[in-house]
Amino acid sequence: MEEKSISDIIEKYLKSILADDEKVEIRRAEIANHFDVVPSQINYVIKTRFTLQNGYLVQSKRGGGGYIRIERVNLIDDVDVLDMLINTIGQSLTENDAFTIVQTLYAEKVISQREGDLMLAALSKETLSVSARQDADRLRARVLVAFLNRLRYES
Incomplete structure (x- = not known):
């Protein structure tokens, strides 16, 4: 049997709640108590697994009535989300x-598998073969932003 990390288990739990509702509000301390972990573990899961x-x-x-709200967003219907991305x-x-971004666009049916494959080919380190990694990362960001801007205006 495959062992799962506590982060995987917490992620699965939160995603199961999101399967019923597009939005969920949680209290970090309550989830931490439920899984018998420190609250920073909940922060880690949210920060790494529930990104835009x-x-x-x-x-x-923050504060006494504080909460963390996680909302599943539909990328194709919400231009503001693409702008934030x-x-x-x-x-x-x-x-x-x-x-990760291209995979999410595919999962949300914003792009087809073929479009995703083409985007990944254009964004790969082999394609962006430049001497400095920082230059490749900057070029990759510009190319992906151009793709996303183009997607914003597709109907």
């Missing part, structure tokens, strides 16, 4: 992060 690149919008409110990319993007 993965199709989630996360908002939080473009802003998230910024000036530099690793190949792994680019792969």
